[in-house]
Amino acid sequence: MIARIRQGLIFIFGRYKEEWNNEIKGVLTPEEYEIFKNMSRYDRIHSFRLYRLVKDDELLGEKRLYQKLALLHDCGKYNASLYRRVKKVLIGEKSLENHSEISYEKLKNIDIELAKLAREHHSSSKDIYLKRFQKLDDE
Helix, strand or coil, X not given: CHHHHHHHHHHHHCCCCCCHHXXXXXXXXXXXXXXXXXXCHHHHHHXXXXXXXXXXXXXXXXXXXXXXXXXXXXXXXXXXXXXXHHHHHHCCCHHHHCHHHXXXXXXXXXXXXXXXXXXXXXXXXXXXXXXXXXXXXXX
């Protein structure tokens, strides 16, 4: 519950820092960066925060694929309002439920392995790396 409240506060008050772009450009290809920069302000903030958690994680930290996943896992979301995001958490919101599949579609011709992970990032998994990623994404 506290994580959801924090997300709401970030949505309202969060600021994306342009200097983060230099670090992000060091991780993503130019084509991937184009996708990232077109994400909503909130999703870029969330994704950069997750990237930092992944980068500092003992299990995932050296895995470039998971660093990219952190930055692009929600690229299938559109600029959804806070109302729609709260609605999704409480009762479901059809327009946001398929964001993983849209992320896959955006990424599949760039990096199929990344695209598959983006599609699966909310699915139950036995893979220790994806499970760890999901745990960090939920923090």
